Amino acid sequence: MEAGQGAYVVVGDMTMAREYAGAFQRAGLTSLDAFLRHSASQSLGKPGLPSWRERVRVELDGTGGGERVVYVKRFRRPPIGAQWGRVVQGVVRHGTAWIEWHWMRRLAADGIATATPVAFGERMRGAREEASVLVSAAVPGxxxxxxxxxxxxxxxxxxxxxxxxxxxxxxxxxxxxxxxxxxxxxxxxxxxxxxxxxxxxxxxxxxxxxxxxxxxxxxxxxxxxxxxxxxxxxxxxxxxxxxxxxxxxxxxxxxxxxxxxxxxxxxxxxxxxxxxxxxxxx
CATH class of the missing domain: 1.10.510.10 (Transferase(Phosphotransferase) domain 1)
Structure with a gap:
């Protein structure tokens, strides 16, 4: 579901869904570097996935002792070919993680069910991406x-x-x-x-x-x-x-x-x- 106005807050250099901000803070995930360094519960690598891309599953402590599962995509220093491909798509000011963050919210607004984006951060040097992170809530089913x-x-x-x-x-x-x-x-x-x-x-x-x-x-x-x-x-x-x-x-x-x-x-x-x-x- 598309988050409404005020549903996201800025914490350091990360944008977070307000309802997840407390769980991220309890886990010490309050910056892009913290998400990049975090020791994941489970790595979700697959054959052919380049080394600069990583997918991990993270378990968070929810309120009332419950547990929330999120999936984190981490991108570190994409090679020049990937950087150029992003720019050719017209995405110059943002990194790789932003692309999916954008489409998740756009599709939800158009009534197409997808995963819920709950956090995003990036580090850019002009048009060059150094690192970016996308976090989405676990999808049911x-x-x-x-x-x-x-x-x-x-x-x-x-x-x-x-x-x-x-x-x-x-x-x-x-x-x-x-x-x-x-x-x-x-x-x-x-x-x-x-x-x-x-x-x-x-x-x-x-x-x-x-x-x-x-x-x-x-x-x-x-x-x-x-x-x-x-x-x-x-x-x-x-x-x-x-x-x-x-x-x-x-x-x-x-x-x-x-x-x-x-x-x-x-x-x-x-x-x-x-x-x-x-x-x-x-």
């Missing part, structure tokens, strides 16, 4: 990737419909994700709510928008196991996404383009996995 992996049956039709409407609303607002795999969509089975996470590459393209939308749809298609969704389910998803009762020629063309892009993603992922395997062996 699990990723759809985990959810479908733990099931032995197909996804319920109601969930296929819900996901199609969710992605359709996201694209309908003009956004594209560019990493829209099942691992980046969280599902809370208790509330039935979907949330979009990892917004680092989100953008609102002014041109060639359909190209990026097809990439998003293909990423979902590729990351959905065949055991979880049949070809019929996938066509049903696209029909609902388009808001059509049946696909015309333009809809069938979209199906072909999504399938072709999905196969391209599969080939690229195979090459990436092979490269990572060789790096680990060597």
């Amino acid at each position: 699990v990723s759809l990737e985990s959810w479908v992996r733990d099931r032995t049956s197909r996804c319920p039709r109601v969930l296929v419909t819900q996901l199609a409407e969710f992605v359709g609303r996201f694209h309908g607002r003009g956004y594209v994700h560019r990493d829209l795999y099942l691992s980046h969509v969280f599902f809370d089975e208790r509330s039935g709510e979907l949330r979009l996470i990892d917004l680092q590459r989100v953008m609102r393209p002014r041109w060639r928008r359909v190209r990026w939308q097809i990439k998003d749809l293909a990423a979902l298609d590729y990351s959905t196991p065949r055991s979880a969704a049949t070809s019929t389910d996938r066509v049903r998803f696209l029909r609902r996404y388009l808001g059509l009762r049946r696909l015309g020629e333009s809809g069938r063309r979209l199906v072909r383009r999504v399938r072709a892009k999905s196969m391209n993603i599969a080939r690229h992922d195979q090459r990436r996995r092979a490269r990572l395997f060789v790096e680990r062996v060597n």
Whole structure:
């Protein structure tokens, strides 16, 4: 949910959600350096993650003896290529963490559920980023990737419909994700709510928008196991996404383009996995 006016406070060189400020202060997390140095409860590294990027899970003491879990993304001295890529995107005065901080708040304001940003800080030298930190509240539920992996049956039709409407609303607002795999969509089975996470590459393209939308749809298609969704389910998803009762020629063309892009993603992922395997062996 988008925080309203007064929901954030400035503590040192960090901006914090007011409701989390007390827990951060009790943990000694009152500056950018404190967040960068903090010994995390759990490191969430993954293969291929560059050394200048780090994801950690931190447990905070809440009021009344409760516990709050937050996830911290830390960026230290991004290499020149990453710095240049940020500037090319038009983000000159802010660092890497600010990008996702911005999109979290922007999407929430547009009615797209995502993780709640609770703290942000950065150190810039002109356009050069030295360090930045983004902290978000734990998202309820699990990723759809985990959810479908733990099931032995197909996804319920109601969930296929819900996901199609969710992605359709996201694209309908003009956004594209560019990493829209099942691992980046969280599902809370208790509330039935979907949330979009990892917004680092989100953008609102002014041109060639359909190209990026097809990439998003293909990423979902590729990351959905065949055991979880049949070809019929996938066509049903696209029909609902388009808001059509049946696909015309333009809809069938979209199906072909999504399938072709999905196969391209599969080939690229195979090459990436092979490269990572060789790096680990060597």
